[in-house]
Amino acid sequence: MHAHTHIVRLENVSKTYQQGKLQVRAVDNLSLEIDTGDFCALCGPSGSGKTTVLNMIGGLDLPSNGRVYLEERDLASLNRSQLAALRRDRIGFVFQAYNLIPVMTAFENAEFVLRLQGIPADECRQRVLATLEEVGLHGLERRRPDEMSGGQQQRVAIARAIVTRPAVVLADEPTANVDSLTADALLDLMQKLNEENGITFLFSTHDQRVMDRAKRIIHLRDGRIEQDEVRALPGARTAKS
């Protein structure tokens, strides 16, 4: 029996890649649940499987074995169009390299997914302006990515991820390409969005600063959970399993 508060659930998930003649097991029989409103970090050394787990939760990659559920929907049961719709409506992505569309302004990058959802232009405009203000980009709406700093670009990426009010934001090394001041500012922002708006964040990260702020830290090694700790209070750590 699974509680309905689990926004993400992985059941005995494995992922095997073919690398030349070698088979690489990136994720090995992994099971976990992420609760609604969590601020959770997947961490571990390179090759531990954290990005692969994130990709499978985001429906970007399929597991070789096992099941991935998002809001109790089995991702394996969805076809390409349904997966695309799920990503559009229920998941926000933040990437290490920002990955904004370079010909679009900050406003248009944030607006893009809303337009895909078919939201009327007026409502799009109100929501995008409010979201850009929320992430601290008021006045920069018309700037293109090449006219903004790395931190500003990542804020646009966060705005794009949250503007649709997704069930979960998956952030892959979101602070890896920015300086520490900017990283702190970005984390402040995401923490605020989590605490004030209840948006669930799931990070894959090496960054100690992310881990320090996470409510839950899942340590991965060789595709398995090495340690899963829940921090009840900032600074205090409790092993979950």
Next chain:
Amino acid sequence: MHIFSLATRNVLRNWHRSAVTTGAMAFAAAIMILFAALMDGLLRDSERTAVAMNLGDAQIHRHGYLADPDLYSLLDDAAALAGNLRSHGFHAAMRLYGFGLAAAGTASAGVQLRGVDMDNEASVTLLHRHVLQGDWLAADDPHGIVIGRKLARTLAVTLGDEIVFVGQASDGSMANDLYRVRGILKSVGEDVDRAAVFITIPAFRDLMALPQGAHEIAVMRSDRNSDLDAARERVAALAPQYEVRDWRQLRPVVARLLDMADIQTIVMVVITYVAVATIILNAMLMSVFERIQEFGVMKAVGVTPWNIVALIYLETMVQTAVAAGAGGLLGYAAANYFTDHGIDLSHMASGFSFGGIAIDPVWRAYITPQSLLVPITFLFLIAAAAVVYPALKAALIRPVSAIHYR
């Protein structure tokens, strides 16, 4: 942001490459419009020469005359029939044909004597306006003749020179008389150029002892845009006892050549555009490979493969539309110039023919809706075909590998 704006910005993103691609498409479209207009000019000239200089739209003969053009195979009621045709809205002129030998000095040649209906021939054909030297026939000059240009060369005669005609009249007597060259025709076709001697019908009747009838009635529609088959049927209904053929039946080889010329234009368009397609394919593939990460992200945030295909197609169509506009204008301007001025090929040869029909050595373009629309339409079709692979490549990208593509 509207997908059209996104496509336009993507086109302008690498404007050098877009300009080269669009320029190549525009240039090819312009060249093809000019080529199509020149081909249409050639066809129009050939058809005009075949129909308006010689055949007419249709001809009436006694059954068997075309296979065996016998002097006695006459349309006995030719004058009445021609008058009846004219009263039904057609232009109609009687013609008489005889064969014999023409001689001038020491030169001689077998010739076809052509009796011309001076009152009506000008309403059927434009031969009277196709005189290279001298004048057309005159009703009051029974001994004045007009001859083909190659015959003039064969007989080594010029204006005012005398020619002796010798043949057999219908009564079995020797038909011979002395005529003076009053005109030499421009090139019409091999048969006319080499052998035709034009003479007025009264002079023909005197010479060949044929007081009435005619071998042929040439018919022309009043409205050149009306249906040829329908016109032939109407003429046949008015002359049920005779054989009626339209010019396409009389010169099937020429008709087929003209029909095939349309196909030839399309083949040329396709061959040229295949080269353009490789440029489009290359440019769009480069554009897709440069943006693999971007497509990966777009798919990650919920863009469907069809949206990606639509975007790539729109980018190509934006460039194609610009190319079609620019190429269309350029091609139209060039074709318009050659409509007025033509390409003078007379210094290359003394005469040109297409399927045995002489054409004007000044090759003029003729702009038709088809000569504009075919190259433009094919440009869009070829561009659409060329971009199938890049569009599918972008649409089928796996977002997980595209996002991390380096």
